[in-house]
Amino acid sequence: MALERSEVEKIAHLARLGLNEGDIPQTTETLNSILGLIDQMQAVDTQGIEPLAHPLEATQRLRADVVNESNQRDVYQAIAPAVESGLYLVPKVIE
Amino acid sequence: MHQLTLAEIARGLADKQFSAEELSRSLLARIAQLDPQLNSFITVTEDLAIEQAKAADARRAAGENGALLGAPIAHKDLFCTDGVLTSCGSKILTGFKAPYDATVVEKLKAVGTVTLGKLNMDEFAMGSANESSHYGPVKNPWDLTRVPGGSSGGSAAAVAARLLPAATGTDTGGSIRQPAALTNLTGIKPTYGRVSRWGMIAYASSLDQGGPLARTAEDCALLLGAMAGFDSKDSTSVDQPVDDYLAALAQPLAGLRIGLPKEYFGAGLDARIGEKIMAVVEELKKLGATVKDISLPNMQHAIPAYYVIAPAEASSNLSRFDGVRFGYRCENPKDLQDLYKRSRGEGFGAEVKRRIMVGTYALSAGYYDAYYIKAQQIRRLIKNDFVAAFKDVDVILGPTTPNLAWKLGEKNADPVSAYLEDIYTITANLAGIPGLSMPAGFVDGLPVGVQLLGNYFQEGRLLNVAHQYQQVSDWHKQAPKGF
Numbered sequence: 001m002a003l004e005r006s007e008v009e010k011i012a013h014l015a016r017l018g019l020n021e022g023d024i025p026q027t028t029e030t031l032n033s034i035l036g037l038i039d040q041m042q043a044v045d046t047q048g049i050e051p052l053a054h055p056l057e058a059t060q061r062l063r064a065d066v067v068n069e070s071n072q073r074d075v076y077q078a079i080a081p082a083v084e085s086g087l088y089l090v091p092k093v094i095e
Numbered sequence: 096m097h098q099l100t101l102a103e104i105a106r107g108l109a110d111k112q113f114s115a116e117e118l119s120r121s122l123l124a125r126i127a128q129l130d131p132q133l134n135s136f137i138t139v140t141e142d143l144a145i146e147q148a149k150a151a152d153a154r155r156a157a158g159e160n161g162a163l164l165g166a167p168i169a170h171k172d173l174f175c176t177d178g179v180l181t182s183c184g185s186k187i188l189t190g191f192k193a194p195y196d197a198t199v200v201e202k203l204k205a206v207g208t209v210t211l212g213k214l215n216m217d218e219f220a221m222g223s224a225n226e227s228s229h230y231g232p233v234k235n236p237w238d239l240t241r242v243p244g245g246s247s248g249g250s251a252a253a254v255a256a257r258l259l260p261a262a263t264g265t266d267t268g269g270s271i272r273q274p275a276a277l278t279n280l281t282g283i284k285p286t287y288g289r290v291s292r293w294g295m296i297a298y299a300s301s302l303d304q305g306g307p308l309a310r311t312a313e314d315c316a317l318l319l320g321a322m323a324g325f326d327s328k329d330s331t332s333v334d335q336p337v338d339d340y341l342a343a344l345a346q347p348l349a350g351l352r353i354g355l356p357k358e359y360f361g362a363g364l365d366a367r368i369g370e371k372i373m374a375v376v377e378e379l380k381k382l383g384a385t386v387k388d389i390s391l392p393n394m395q396h397a398i399p400a401y402y403v404i405a406p407a408e409a410s411s412n413l414s415r416f417d418g419v420r421f422g423y424r425c426e427n428p429k430d431l432q433d434l435y436k437r438s439r440g441e442g443f444g445a446e447v448k449r450r451i452m453v454g455t456y457a458l459s460a461g462y463y464d465a466y467y468i469k470a471q472q473i474r475r476l477i478k479n480d481f482v483a484a485f486k487d488v489d490v491i492l493g494p495t496t497p498n499l500a501w502k503l504g505e506k507n508a509d510p511v512s513a514y515l516e517d518i519y520t521i522t523a524n525l526a527g528i529p530g531l532s533m534p535a536g537f538v539d540g541l542p543v544g545v546q547l548l549g550n551y552f553q554e555g556r557l558l559n560v561a562h563q564y565q566q567v568s569d570w571h572k573q574a575p576k577g578f
Binding site for chain 2: 003008011012013014015016017018019020027030031033034035036037038039040041042044046049050051052053054055056058060061063072075076078079080081082088090091092093
């Protein structure tokens with residue numbers, strides 16, 4: 001099944017990726033070639049096979065519900081693109 | 096001094112033939128002189144290295160004698176290093192000085208290693224040629240017109256060129272073993288969960304594993320022993336003691352059962368590589384190993400399954416790069432959507448965008464079962480093949496790569512052709528078993544790697560087989576001309 005340009009634009013939107021207009025035809029072609037590779041899976045009989053999510057079949061380890069991190073806001077905000085008074089700055093969201 | 100292995104450095108430092116500071120200064124000078132040809136480093140941390148080397152010398156003067164105390168190494172640039180640029184080979188992490196050390200970095204610091212810098216890599220570890228880095232491609236020291244492999248291509252090129260004795264890498268689909276093979280090194284991807292992923296920037300979390308690249312199996316054993324172990328900060332870290340990898344090296348190979356999977360020697364393998372692999376098998380037989388033909392019938396489905404699972408996990412992991420909390424932000428965003436889209440569109444390179452989009456598509460409504468679940472079912476079939484095979488054999492042996500190092504740019508036009516180069520390595524990631532690549536000779540002056548796969552937590556056995564082979568061969572001692 002080949003992707004159309006409009007589907008590529010929709011996927012890019014879902015992934016919040018801005019694509020250049022001029023790159024879309026090439027991107028569409030490459031994605032279709034990758035999907036062609038992936039579609040080879042459909043020939044495999046996997047009836048009744050349990051999906052494997054974790055190689056060792058481990059389950060999530062739990063820990064005691066206690067505070068084990070200190071607040072490091074200043075350290076983490078020192079590397080942010082834009083902050084003010086301890087807040088991350090983004091363009092206005094609410095008019 | 097640059098020809099010394101980690102084990103030889105340990106002896107030299109213990110015998111006071113040289114100090115850690117002298118050694119580091121000598122290698123830093125070598126990096127400054129030779130790396131412009133290779134582009135293996137993204138950041139050289141000269142001041143930090145000298146400071147750490149002096150501290151290591153002081154610890155040694157005070158009576159400490161650890162094997163890695165004062166040993167110079169460098170990290171693949173996806174291990175977070177406190178206060179040092181951690182770029183992941185991407186524009187989107189421009190200016191990202193990590194606010195903490197990865198567990199691997201912390202553990203290696205604790206035993207006294209000296210960090211010479213951060214090594215180039217494919218952007219977000221997505222690639223097999225180290226050509227997708229924002230910081231430019233890395234060249235193979237065996238032939239500067241060829242790729243060193245990827246994604247740990249900077250690690251491989253730097254160690255192969257004797258700029259340093261060993262380096263860290265990561266392996267999601269072959270990213271330690273394949274570059275090790277293409278540059279004449281030994282590298283090991285441990286069992287999933289053996290080395291902490293905390294502070295290692297994630298690509299595909301159910302596949303990613305850190306490990307060492309070095310010039311000998313012995314050095315890999317030294318470094319892996321220091322990197323491995325349980326870490327409560329990594330939710331998939333395995334809580335079981337780390338084997339004594341150095342002690343395992345000396346075990347004789349008499350009685351070792353080697354499996355040769357027929358799928359690894361079929362069409363697609365460069366016949367000249369196949370001959371080198373079979374010559375290694377003959378040597379191992381002389382050391383007492385027995386050989387059995389086996390089959391891993393689902394190997395052929397591994398690439399399609401991998402290129403669903405890895406991009407799906409990547410599309411989720413890489414959503415954290417949003418232009419808000421760290422890294423690159425586009426100029427003058429008109430609204431929040433524009434900020435996200437342009438920061439990510441401008442910050443990620445072409446291959447990363449492709450994989451994010453493939454993953455987004457595979458996980459999107461209506462396609463989840465057909466792609467993601469299907470891929471996970473195939474993943475179990477691949478694991479089952481190995482479980483069955485390891486009932487009869489101790490290690491599985493085959494080529495690491497189907498082809499020799501290719502020319503820079505040769506596979507750029509068609510990403511799928513580069514994906515196919517991962518055919519022999521990605522099954523170990525899907526199954527979570529350990530895999531090692533070691534030198535097996537040369538074809539047309541280019542290195543060939545032989546791969547050993549072991550059952551879960553059999554890293555010691557793989558290192559043992561490689562070490563014993565390296566006692567009766569000298570491929571691993573060959574250095575590229577000019578280095």
